[in-house]
Amino acid sequence: METKKKIxxxxxxxxxxxxxxxxxxxxxxxxxxxxxxxxxxxHQTLEQIIQTATQExxxxxxxxxxxxxxxxxxxxxxxxMKDQGLDDVCLTVGGVIPYQDxxxxxxxxxxxxxxxxxxxxxxxxxxxxxx
Amino acid sequence: xxxAKYIKDERGAIKEVIYQSGIKVKPAYGPEDLEKxxxxxxxxxGAPGEYPFTRSLHPQSYRSRAWTTRQYTxxxxxxxxxxxxxxxxxxxQNGLNVAFDxxxxxxxxxxxxxxxxxxxxxxxxxxxxxxxxTAFAGIPLxxxxxxxxxxxxxxxxxxxxxxxxxKFGYSKDQISTTPQNDILKEMIGRGAWIFxxxxxxxxxxxxxxxxxxxxxxxxxxxxxxxxxxESGATPAQxxxxxxxxxxxYIDNVVxxxxxxxxxxxRFSFNFNVYGNLWEQIAKFRAARKLWAKMLKNEYxxxxxxxxxxRGLFGGGGSGLTKEQPENNIxxxxxxxxGAALSGAQTxxxxxxxxxxxxxxxxxxxxxxxxxxxxxxxxxxxxxVDPLAGSYFIETLTLEMEEKILEEMKxxxxxxxxVNCISNGLIQRKVSKQAYEFEKGLQSGEYKKVGLNxxxxxxxxxxxxxGQAEKTDAGTVELHEYNEEWAKKSKAxxxxxxxxxxxxxxxxxxxxxxxxxxxxxxxxxYLVKCCHAYATVGEMAGVFRQTFGEWKxxxxx
Numbered sequence: 001m002e003t004k005k006k007i008x009x010x011x012x013x014x015x016x017x018x019x020x021x022x023x024x025x026x027x028x029x030x031x032x033x034x035x036x037x038x039x040x041x042x043h044q045t046l047e048q049i050i051q052t053a054t055q056e057x058x059x060x061x062x063x064x065x066x067x068x069x070x071x072x073x074x075x076x077x078x079x080x081m082k083d084q085g086l087d088d089v090c091l092t093v094g095g096v097i098p099y100q101d102x103x104x105x106x107x108x109x110x111x112x113x114x115x116x117x118x119x120x121x122x123x124x125x126x127x128x129x130x131x
Numbered sequence: 132x133x134x135a136k137y138i139k140d141e142r143g144a145i146k147e148v149i150y151q152s153g154i155k156v157k158p159a160y161g162p163e164d165l166e167k168x169x170x171x172x173x174x175x176x177g178a179p180g181e182y183p184f185t186r187s188l189h190p191q192s193y194r195s196r197a198w199t200t201r202q203y204t205x206x207x208x209x210x211x212x213x214x215x216x217x218x219x220x221x222x223x224q225n226g227l228n229v230a231f232d233x234x235x236x237x238x239x240x241x242x243x244x245x246x247x248x249x250x251x252x253x254x255x256x257x258x259x260x261x262x263x264x265t266a267f268a269g270i271p272l273x274x275x276x277x278x279x280x281x282x283x284x285x286x287x288x289x290x291x292x293x294x295x296x297x298k299f300g301y302s303k304d305q306i307s308t309t310p311q312n313d314i315l316k317e318m319i320g321r322g323a324w325i326f327x328x329x330x331x332x333x334x335x336x337x338x339x340x341x342x343x344x345x346x347x348x349x350x351x352x353x354x355x356x357x358x359x360x361e362s363g364a365t366p367a368q369x370x371x372x373x374x375x376x377x378x379x380y381i382d383n384v385v386x387x388x389x390x391x392x393x394x395x396x397r398f399s400f401n402f403n404v405y406g407n408l409w410e411q412i413a414k415f416r417a418a419r420k421l422w423a424k425m426l427k428n429e430y431x432x433x434x435x436x437x438x439x440x441r442g443l444f445g446g447g448g449s450g451l452t453k454e455q456p457e458n459n460i461x462x463x464x465x466x467x468x469g470a471a472l473s474g475a476q477t478x479x480x481x482x483x484x485x486x487x488x489x490x491x492x493x494x495x496x497x498x499x500x501x502x503x504x505x506x507x508x509x510x511x512x513x514x515v516d517p518l519a520g521s522y523f524i525e526t527l528t529l530e531m532e533e534k535i536l537e538e539m540k541x542x543x544x545x546x547x548x549v550n551c552i553s554n555g556l557i558q559r560k561v562s563k564q565a566y567e568f569e570k571g572l573q574s575g576e577y578k579k580v581g582l583n584x585x586x587x588x589x590x591x592x593x594x595x596x597g598q599a600e601k602t603d604a605g606t607v608e609l610h611e612y613n614e615e616w617a618k619k620s621k622a623x624x625x626x627x628x629x630x631x632x633x634x635x636x637x638x639x640x641x642x643x644x645x646x647x648x649x650x651x652x653x654x655x656y657l658v659k660c661c662h663a664y665a666t667v668g669e670m671a672g673v674f675r676q677t678f679g680e681w682k683x684x685x686x687x
Contacts, residue, residue: 018322020322021363024565024566025562025565025566029566042683068252069248096486119573120569
């Protein structure tokens, strides 16, 4: 029986928002759950996120956005991912996300949305279903 | 974080109570507990208004003056913020607590590429003195003090506040500004840092030195345990880390030849009140005592007034839930009660919809009314430190004092705060704690009403079923982001650059650069830059060029 390759996740903090508690908690949880997790640190430009995702050959980019700017940021990143040929990388978004924006994000091409309060179980289930 | 650990038996009786700070609580306390700890009124409490101030900084406390309420306010354009300021003041708020948008906090103008999507979102967009003139128009700056929630560019905002006051005809010794200006806590738990640690501390030192000499009514630093606690620190660590951070700033200013006596009296604190009620109250009483003792014994401060731990005890967002948001109204009331029983000078209260949005007028006013009720209706002004003498509270306060000192000692053994933060030690510690607590919340180990499933309730643990936003009273109103804000700010910048004297701007920025590179205090140069209508981005840009940007230590 072949061993399953570990899923590689980049937890990324785009833009100027400095609230990293959720991102760090999820990074620790995913690591405990057996994923390979890279944490980007704060104040990442979208270019930097793409670069890290490419260099680290991640399967999933998990954006963490607490400032409310998730729609414009996600839209831009998706366009850049397409542009850079990151077709087999999934994008998930977490943070302060009003429910009314979840369908909007999914329509843009975001694979999964994990608003604040989502259980670790649901997050890992969600990621596993993508990969 | 904040809920105690309760170990129950099969019948639901509580066998053990362990507070987040690590203190175990007995079923009952009596006089023997105070005897055992060697408690005496003179040594451990002091009369209200007397050293060590455990009971209160002032003999009369709320009997002479109710607390100051400062709801964190600001969004969109300076015009809208000005309107909200006036609304809150008209409704009885007696101080301002100004929120700035992220580009401003991070030293970028509204037209910088990184500002996209952020202009006016989490606070007001300030690009230059012109914006301050709009924001503070008609506000009596000699009567209303302004807390400015700004850190990395606090020097710039302080200078701008002085400039706008001068523009309106006030003198700098009439105005009261309290920039938050606590860069070390940003690096632990709020994230709005820019420059490397030693430069960040230098700027804090510059602002303190300047305030001592030029801004007599201003409080240059607000040491924030609040955010450190939000990030995962225990209540005891919240106080301990804030005190160790204070020491880092004090040491920087003392190196300039200024005595602690001359400036520590102007430090203020920003602490968090969510979670277990008793733990918070004991924490604040212990904190007042420890701060006074530390300043007296370690820094030789003699003047009684300068030993005061003046603070805003408020908050605390982490205690609220997304699920069943109206429950947060009650939580807020209990947290505010904790602040009042702790004798907070100033307070603010998170609004019930914080998990979703910037508070609306309605929810912000609900918070304000909660605070008013405690003072005016329910009796929190009746007498000073009403819980004093309680066997439980006094024992708990002494135990909390020990815990805080233990945590401080640990930081000292790790080389002090600057070292700990530069190497990521504190950051990793609080993140891990936050993770452990979250695990406990999800497993039901820590109880959260409306969130953890009850025995009868089948519903899944998380709040993503789509129902959380709907409440019994209707849906949570979301604060809409207005694209017009960015448009307006950008247009204003274009006009500003065209109409100001660009030669003056250039010269003032050059002088600023020279000061930043050397050891001159940057503040007077910043005031000149502000008056010349240099932008926030231009002034912060000089600092970025000179100091570089901090590289966060590794997370794991």
